[in-house]
Amino acid sequence: MTTNDSHQVSPVSISFTEELSEGIYLIGFKREFLFRAGQVIGIAMEEKGPRRLYSICSGELEEEIHILYKVVDEGFLTPQLSDLEIGNTIWITAPGGEFTGDKDPAVWIATGTGIAPFYSMFRSGLGENKTLLHGNRFLEQFNFYDEFQEALGQDYIRCCSADNDEEVYQGRITGYLEEQDALIPALKYYLCGSADMVVEARDILISKGIPFGNIISEIYF
Ligand SMILES: Cc1cc2nc3c(=O)[nH]c(=O)nc-3n(C[C@H](O)[C@H](O)[C@H](O)COP(=O)(O)OP(=O)(O)OC[C@H]3O[C@@H](n4cnc5c(N)ncnc54)[C@H](O)[C@@H]3O)c2cc1C
Numbered sequence: 699m700t701t702n703d704s705h706q707v708s709p710v711s712i713s714f715t716e717e718l719s720e721g722i723y724l725i726g727f728k729r730e731f732l733f734r735a736g737q738v739i740g741i742a743m744e745e746k747g748p749r750r751l752y753s754i755c756s757g758e759l760e761e762e763i764h765i766l767y768k769v770v771d772e773g774f775l776t777p778q779l780s781d782l783e784i785g786n787t788i789w790i791t792a793p794g795g796e797f798t799g800d801k802d803p804a805v806w807i808a809t810g811t812g813i814a815p816f817y818s819m820f821r822s823g824l825g826e827n828k829t830l831l832h833g834n835r836f837l838e839q840f841n842f843y844d845e846f847q848e849a850l851g852q853d854y855i856r857c858c859s860a861d862n863d864e865e866v867y868q869g870r871i872t873g874y875l876e877e878q879d880a881l882i883p884a885l886k887y888y889l890c891g892s893a894d895m896v897v898e899a900r901d902i903l904i905s906k907g908i909p910f911g912n913i914i915s916e917i918y919f
Contacts, residue, residue, distance in 0.1 A: 707745055707789040712782050714762060719838040721769045722811065723780055724755065726762040733758060733793035735822035736815040736916075740791035741765070743778050747789070750775045753890075753916070754793065755814035757821030766814045766841060797890070797916040803827035804886040807899055809871060810834060812891030812918060817842050825849050833857040833871035833895070871895065875902045883907050890916040 714726030733739075735758050740749040756764040769776045782788070799806075799819035806816045806828055813832055819825070820842075830850055834840055837858055846854045856866040857874045867874050872895065875881075887903055889896045896915045903913055 705791070707740070707742060707749075707791055709745070709787045710763075710790055712784055712786045712788065714764070715782055715784065717780075718766075718841055719836075722766070722839060722841065723769065724764055724766050724841075725779060725782060726756070726764045727788070727790075729756075729761055729763045731793065734798045735818040735824060736798040737793040737795045737818075738797075738815075739763075739765075739793050741775065741779070742789040743775065745789050748774055749789075749791065753797075753811075753814035754818050756818060757823075758818070760821065766811050766817070768811050795916075797888070797914065799824045799888065801826070802886060804888060805829045805831065805881075807831045807871060807875075807887060807889045807891075808833070809891035809895045810839070810918075812895075812916070813841060815890055815916060816888070820846070820849070829853040829855070831855050831857060831871055831874060833859070833874075833891075835860040837861040837863055837866070872898045872902060875899055875906075878906065881906050881908060883909060883912070885912065887913050888915075889913065891918060893917045893919055 710727040712727055716724050718724055733754055738751045738753050741752055742749040752765045754763055755766040767776055769780050808816055840856050857871040858866040859870045862868055889899050896917050900913050
């Protein structure tokens with residue numbers, strides 16, 4: 699890909715597709731551009747077709763770009779993405795966005811496919827000194843669980859609202875945050891997921907003394 703214009707699209711050939719759990723897919727294609735972990739690309743089925751934004755879900759130096767997405771049954775794009783086969787073509791924009799990480803200690807907070815930018819940061823060598831809170835309804839939805847668990851240990855906290863398991867916090871991520879008495883104001887708090895979660899979690903963080911400037915958000919709308 700030669701352009702940095704976010705309005706231009708280029709064709710790529712699908713090299714990988716897998717349904718990770720019900721309705722949650724990972725697709726891949728060969729990486730032909732540079733990006734910063736946490737950035738997004740636009741995806742369309744046709745050159746001039748409607749586009750949607752997706753976080754890149756692979757490390758900055760990996761050979762394939764991966765995209766983690768949830769099928770929205772009534773949606774325009776995601777049902778079509780789930781029908782893709784290896785060798786099919788999609789159209790992508792250049793990467794963009796400022797939701798990028800660094801090596802400083804931080805708390806990463808994600809729900810659902812909002813884990814994607816953090817997995818990209820993790821795979822790009824930014825996982826040290828991080829606490830990761832991940833929220834999902836069901837246990838099977840904790841994508842990349844093994845890798846996060848091995849690398850982060852106690853600093854990887856799964857909040858599961860519908861399934862029960864002794865290794866997870868039973869409830870929503872916002873419930874977990876409400877219960878914390880000792881959040882560190884000097885840390886940065888990265889939030890990624892639905893608007894509801896991001897707004898609610900941000901309000902809780904502010905009520906617990908986290909400065910607004912230390913809260914960095916990416917809303918999936
Ligand atoms: C910066 C950014 C990054 C994003 N990254 C990702 C990502 O990495 N993975 C990912 O899966 N999505 C991501 N999204 C959301 C994505 O862009 C699409 O909105 C989503 O995939 C739905 O597209 P669609 O064409 O299938 O549905 P649409 O035709 O756009 O939507 C159909 C209907 O479904 C509703 N809807 C949209 N999304 C959801 C949802 N998640 N759950 C329930 N209802 C919904 C809409 O409000 C609408 O009423 C991101 C969005 C933004 C803004």
